[in-house]
Ligand SMILES: Nc1ncnc2c1ncn2[C@@H]1O[C@H](COP(=O)(O)OP(=O)(O)OP(=O)(O)O)[C@@H](O)[C@H]1O
């Protein structure tokens with residue numbers, strides 16, 4: 001193989017005239033993070049809500065929650081991305097659908113990408129939240145409600161703060177997943193990091209440099225996330241409990 | 253009985269097809285201390301949880317201080333806030349400091365100011381001898397200390413009655429007395445108490461009445477002296493002879 005290595009390409013100007021290829025990729029990282037973070041906030045709120053509902057014991061609410069989870073869990077991410085981009089605007093009232101289709105780039109890809117990743121991840125968050133709540137001793141709910149807390153208050157002050165401590169590690173991996181999954185948005189034209197690495201390869205023919213640089217950027221980002229979550233885990237650690245899941249054992 | 257604080261009438265409860273409680277009736281007067289005992293699985297916990305509506309029941313009536321627990325219009329959280337409950341496994345909130353365990357419901361349910369709640373909490377911690385531990389977390393305390401905090405937590409709501417579900421049976425033997433001492437003091441203060449326990453020493457010392465349950469039924473319901481003198485049912489005699497051996 002006679003590949004012509006040229007790491008200097010990263011500092012060469014990209015044809016769009018916005019600056020170097022490296023700068024071009026880093027702007028891509030910006031879009032990756034903007035997509036992942038927005039989707040994560042929605043996924044966390046929605047997932048916590050649905051995961052909690054699934055533990056309430058109300059049969060219809062539980063069924064509704066289960067249906068939601070099954071729906072989004074069983075459709076491949078790529079298909080969901082296409083559904084949000086191509087199909088959903090057609091299903092909406094014509095005015096709204098047209099407005100969405102006419103959104104200028106990059107918003108026309110950004111909004112569907114965020115919604116897609118948010119809902120896809122929300123069911124995974126919901127699963128974790130449900131498992132976290134169910135791992136707590138039932139007596140904790142009894143103790144809360146026996147003191148006169150409403151069910152809502154018991155969740156808010158007693159159950160969820162404990163459940164979230166327990167599921168912090170799996171939530172960390174979900175957050176890293178959402179960053180990586182955001183690369184699927186390149187299929188609907190969002191120029192995030194992977195999309196830009198591909199564009200760079202097409203413009204410059206330096207395929208290895210383009211994807212090596214993108215890989216390094218992804219790894220560095222993941223590293224920052226891991227360190228951040230470690231810090232968070234330490235910050236919310238309960239004195240006297242060795243692991244978060246020790247909460248259950250300490251009471252028994 | 254006009255001054256009944258807790259009145260249970262013809263209470264029956266099923267888990268699916270399985271009947272846990274069968275036609276249970278009893279009354280507990282204001283200031284009365286009643287010990288409930290019986291073999292494992294006889295329905296003691298279920299009975300006591302029906303008193304503050306932690307378990308729903310299908311038949312009969314439970315009235316606490318004139319309010320029907322199963323009534324369609326009953327404000328259950330409000331009723332529960334007036335009845336203290338202490339659990340076998342303490343069930344302190346592990347992610348909160350000891351004092352926060354005592355102030356949370358005072359603030360969120362009774363809407364007391366943080367300052368008032370704190371004062372009340374510290375007073376009660378002093379009463380159970382744990383004021384020095386107010387800033388610790390439950391997992392940093394021994395079992396006996398945790399259960400004393402749990403009692404203080406229940407008292408922080410100024411309850412009109414206290415329910416105990418085997419408060420000492422998860423404790424190491426050397427810690428049982430520190431908890432029983434707190435309960436004895438409470439009984440002597442005139443608190444209305446319904447106590448599921450096998451600590452017959454406690455029953456002898458402060459109980460007014462003893463209820464013996466078997467297979468979901470109240471088999472004996474008599475004064476302490478009658479019960480320890482000679483229980484009428486054979487099951488109760490057998491049970492007593494078993495637990496009094498050790
Ligand atoms: N949620 C439940 N679903 C089905 N059956 C239950 C449930 N909770 C309790 N039971 C059954 O009801 C019966 C009474 O249980 P309960 O806990 O009231 O007994 P107990 O007298 O408190 O026993 P122990 O001394 O072991 O605490 C038992 O046979 C138990 O298996």
Ligand SMILES: [Mg+2]
Pocket residue numbers: 296297298417418
């Ligand atoms: Mg029990």
